[in-house]
Amino acid sequence: MSEVPESKLNSLSIDCVIFGFEDAQIKLLLIQRELDPHRGSWSLPGGFIKMEEGIHAASERILKEMTGVDNLYLEQLGAFGEVDRYPLKRVVTIAYYALIKPGNYTLNPGPDASEARWFPLEECPPLPFDHPDILQSAINTLQWKVQHQPIGFNLLPEKFTLLQLQELYEAILQVKLDKPNFRRKFTRLDLLEPLDEYQKAVSHRAARLYRFDEAKYKELTETGFSLRELRLMGG
Amino acid sequence: MSEVPESKLNSLSIDCVIFGFEDAQIKLLLIQRELDPHRGSWSLPGGFIKMEEGIHAASERILKEMTGVDNLYLEQLGAFGEVDRYPLKRVVTIAYYALIKPGNYTLNPGPDASEARWFPLEECPPLPFDHPDILQSAINTLQWKVQHQPIGFNLLPEKFTLLQLQELYEAILQVKLDKPNFRRKFTRLDLLEPLDEYQKAVSHRAARLYRFDEAKYKELTETGFSLRELRLMGG
């Protein structure tokens, strides 16, 4: 057993799946690798864990290095540790997913990457290592979460219309939803606070803007809710 | 960075929360530590990951060392990696939980433990390190899982009565449930296969025995179901 002091845990990394929502599409933030293996290919941003930081703190640091922002919604997916997942040596990775509003931030590829870019989820390039598994796990988790906790708001601007909210759900769940029923579900949850503001300069009736109610948001995050048959709704 | 070959990943461990169901109680399998720190105290069984095994395989091995059995229900909870969670050095642990039928197996404490024993969850001794957090996470996950996948059957004998099933749910969810409604929920799921066998030598009407339908079990494990308001049922 090597007790040699090291600055980083060399067999344990972090990988982040970063979701955004823009133009009614779910997007994924990828970096272009500057190092071998798979130099030049697009992959999930990640890094190693420092000796003196917890794993959650490590994921926050990596995310901040990328986006310049902290206080994002960030949650662990789990550990991925097949023997051959990384070709050079044995590395287990702890995967996280984050939700972010793409427009708000300027990206910073960080030390090991030449570029960072948003990709629509449908146009995601082939990912190296076990990143496809990690991504799939993140998608599954997001799809479940969005039906049981009000986390979707981390992807929306502060003020939004009900249609935007519906499009978010449609993009995440990959279904078409029925507008009247969708509205009612959310108004009944009593989570949205209607504002006295409306859309402007739209070529149709202006929609009312809403924002989520802080207190109720917290409460529902703890107790959870069930939009149970959501995926069966509409045609 | 040390590239010294090692037989185990020295900064990465596995810990297992092992649940059982006996006497209408949820039980927890703990081992008594034979090594410092916390020598002599009861803790979650665990171990280190070998260089040539995946993390899931490692948890299966550790479980098999303990119980002599494989093919148990075993699922990852996630990684726990606060800096100070283990006092001697920096170790991140990957936590798993397992479901097992206590009566079926003879325990084997394994190399680092002097004894292995089942504890009713309510009488769980104080656990060292961050094991209380891990246990709480396992309980939360189990409570959720049991309402959305038919995993409860991993805790029951092959043939069981509906009351046993109900007691299992009551023990896991810590609620009292309404008998008629509980029965109907499960019969409607079409998951249980009624047998032409009944209880014997009971001082009341003998209950019919059921077992779960393999095909439907698999189907429901994939699609999931929702016993949604289960925790609100009954008084």
Place this chain on the structure above:
DNA sequence: ACAAAAGTGTTCATCCTACACCCATGC
């Protein structure tokens, strides 16, 4: 006028809860 999206209302089916009730067995 028309297109496009904002909203409201209503019907029917399904599911849930609560609770009343009867059945079988051993003491």
Place this chain on the structure above:
DNA sequence: GCATGGGTGTAGGATGAACACTTTTGT
């Protein structure tokens, strides 16, 4: 008979899906 648990029935309410319909705004 009575205690204990097995098992069925049912009324009333809540929720959801489907879809028809009206309103508002810009071109």
